[in-house]
Amino acid sequence: MKISGQIKFVIKSCAIFSILSFGFSLTGFLFPDDSSIIGDPLIVSNPSLEHILGHVFFGMIAGVLSLRLKYVFLIGAFALLLDADHLLQFFNVEMISRMVHSVPFAIIIAVIMLYVFGKKDYRLAAISFSAIISHIAFDVWFAGQIYPGSTGGFPLFSPFTVEIIRFQGLDWLYLEILAIVIVGIIAILDRKISIKNHIEK
Known part of the structure; x- marks a missing residue:
């Protein structure tokens, strides 16, 4: 793939993600009884450079075993872009935050990415899934740094349930390792499939 093609691939992938x-995140409107006005994310979440770069860094670490530089940078971008769900907060509406911080969404986005890009880019599907896991890992770690002993909570199985699942301590490390392992396993399988197809040709 030429450089121009690579750039288009990255832009298209990031836009879709x-x-x-x-x-x-709009699925949060399906649960009005559990919704609340969260407020301006620039005030409530108080995003910092450390927070932004942290998501990118955790994502890139998870993507190392993809063995492709474009995926390493792409998963870093995905891990950051997951916070696009915060945009709803600017409208000052009642909502449930972090609906995209969930396993069902990770599966959905992996499948959609696989479909959009020709049902062959398994590494893209893997980093799309793992970007969400690594994002959660950083959120848990970062919360622990700011508020020692605190727990990070997410509606991990939304939209099926908005029950908050709590993480604390070294849970962030286990989540990050999980993200790395998923990318690594898919990369190995993808490579074996490519070699097999090449030999058969």
């Missing part, structure tokens, strides 16, 4: 993240 962002749109899906924002779109899925």
Whole structure:
């Protein structure tokens, strides 16, 4: 793939990931009894450079075993772009935050990415899934640094349930390792499939 093609691939992937993240966050409106006005994310979440770069860094670490530089950078971007769900907060509406911080969404976005890019880019599907896991890992770690002993909570199985699942201590490490392992396993399998197809040709 030429450089121009690589750039288009990255832009298209990031655009789809962002749109899906924002779109899925709308499922929070399905639970009015559990909703609340969260407020301006620039005030409530108080995003910092450390927070932004941290998501990118955790994502890139998870993508190392993809063995492709473009995926390493792409998963870093995905891990950051997952927070596109915060855009709803600017409208000052009642909602449930972090709906995209969930396993069902990770599965959905992996499948959609696989479908959009020709049902062959398994590494893209893997990093799309793992970007969400690594994002959660950083959130848990970062919360522990700011508020020692605190727990990070997410509706991990939304939209099926908005029950908050809590993480604390070294849970962030186990989540990050999980993200790394998923990418590594898929990369190995993808390589074996490519070699097999090449030999058969």
